[in-house]
Amino acid sequence: MDISRDFMRRLAEAAAAETLPRFRSEGAVVNKLTDSFDPVTEADRQAELAIRQVIGAEFPDHGILGEEHGSENLDSSHVWVIDPIDGTRAFISGLPVWGTLVGLVEDGDAVAGMMSQPFTGELFYANASGAYYEGPGGARKLATRNTTSLAEATLFTTTPALFEGPLRDLYDRLESKARLARYGTDCYAFAMLAAGHVDIVVDPGLKPYDIVALIPIIEKAGGIVTTFNGGPAEKGGDILAAATPELHAAAMAELR
Numbered sequence: 001m002d003i004s005r006d007f008m009r010r011l012a013e014a015a016a017a018e019t020l021p022r023f024r025s026e027g028a029v030v031n032k033l034t035d036s037f038d039p040v041t042e043a044d045r046q047a048e049l050a051i052r053q054v055i056g057a058e059f060p061d062h063g064i065l066g067e068e069h070g071s072e073n074l075d076s077s078h079v080w081v082i083d084p085i086d087g088t089r090a091f092i093s094g095l096p097v098w099g100t101l102v103g104l105v106e107d108g109d110a111v112a113g114m115m116s117q118p119f120t121g122e123l124f125y126a127n128a129s130g131a132y133y134e135g136p137g138g139a140r141k142l143a144t145r146n147t148t149s150l151a152e153a154t155l156f157t158t159t160p161a162l163f164e165g166p167l168r169d170l171y172d173r174l175e176s177k178a179r180l181a182r183y184g185t186d187c188y189a190f191a192m193l194a195a196g197h198v199d200i201v202v203d204p205g206l207k208p209y210d211i212v213a214l215i216p217i218i219e220k221a222g223g224i225v226t227t228f229n230g231g232p233a234e235k236g237g238d239i240l241a242a243a244t245p246e247l248h249a250a251a252m253a254e255l256r
Contacts, residue, residue: 001078002128003104003112007058009123009134014054015084015100016118018046023119024094040088044068047084051102055080062104067209079105081212086115087186096120097188103213110234113213115191124191124217131194131220142221144243145196150177150250153199153243156189157181162204167238171202174254190214193241194221200251204228204238211239224248228255 022043048068055064063079065071073079080102085091087098096119103113114125122135124142131142147153155178157163163171175181178200185192187210192198194217203210211233215225218241228238230252240255242248 001106001111005125005127005132007054008102008112008114008125008127011051011054011102011114012100012116012118012123014050015047015102015116018050019043019085019091019100020118023091023096040068041085041092043091044085044088047100048082051082051084051100055102065208067207077107081105081209083187083209083213086210087188090184090186097185099187099191101187101209101213103215105212105234108234109232110212110215113216115187115213115217117188117191122191124194126216126220131217133195142194142217143196144193144218144221144223145199147199147243148246148250150174150200150247150254151179153178153247154180154182154197155200155202156185156192156198157183157202158186158189159183164204167204170255174200174202174251177250177254187214190218190241193223193243194218196221196243199243199247201241202228202239202251202255206236206239208234208236211236214241226252228252 045068048066063073063076066082083101085098086101091098100116103110112127116123124133133140133142189201193201218225223243225233225241233239
């Protein structure tokens with residue numbers, strides 16, 4: 001099924017009404033874990049509720065998988081996957097590299113998605129007709145760069161510290177082959193890949209709500225998104241995204 005641009009905008013606006021007033025404020029932060037730090041805020045919870053309300057009013061028979069408020073009707077052929085604030089650590093640090101992620105899975109395949117960054121006024125989204133950007137500088141269709149060589153590639157990851165055990169050695173080998181490596185922008189890095197500013201994004205241990213919305217944005221822009229072993233990314237895992245098939249294959253070779 002096709003999802004209209006207007007619906008994507010309505011999702012973004014509903015979330016922004018909850019996140020923006022709380023950004024760079026002194027709202028409470030709750031740690032979801034006991035042995036490490038996994039923060040959640042009132043903005044996360046309220047934004048997801050707002051998104052769920054918009055989806056439920058438009059598609060009452062669809063399922064929903066959300067990071068903060070659980071799942072419902074997951075046996076539906078259409079399931080919306082929500083991360084109200086991807087990059088909560090950036091959010092609570094006042095950095096505008098977080099985003100709201102909402103993606104649609106149809107029979108297991110990610111077919112539509114949006115990433116909204118309301119503080120910068122940016123919306124990245126994909127539907128059946130392609131991948132698009134709206135924001136400063138005007139609206140345009142998204143397209144990845146035509147980079148095929150690791151030696152010419154800009155690589156992003158959230159932090160190398162997430163790569164544990166043998167994976168760290170593989171990541172370090174991949175980074176050593178890239179022209180430039182940068183860290184710390186969560187979903188924004190994947191959006192920059194679709195927009196043609198970044199060539200490779202690698203992140204281990206992602207959940208479905210971290211990546212589903214971004215898959216169609218990158219794929220419709222010409223990129224490739226898989227797990228490290230080349231499998232589908234819809235269920236999360238260790239994720240590799242690249243601007244071209246050739247670059248994806250080169251990165252895969254380093255991660256084996």
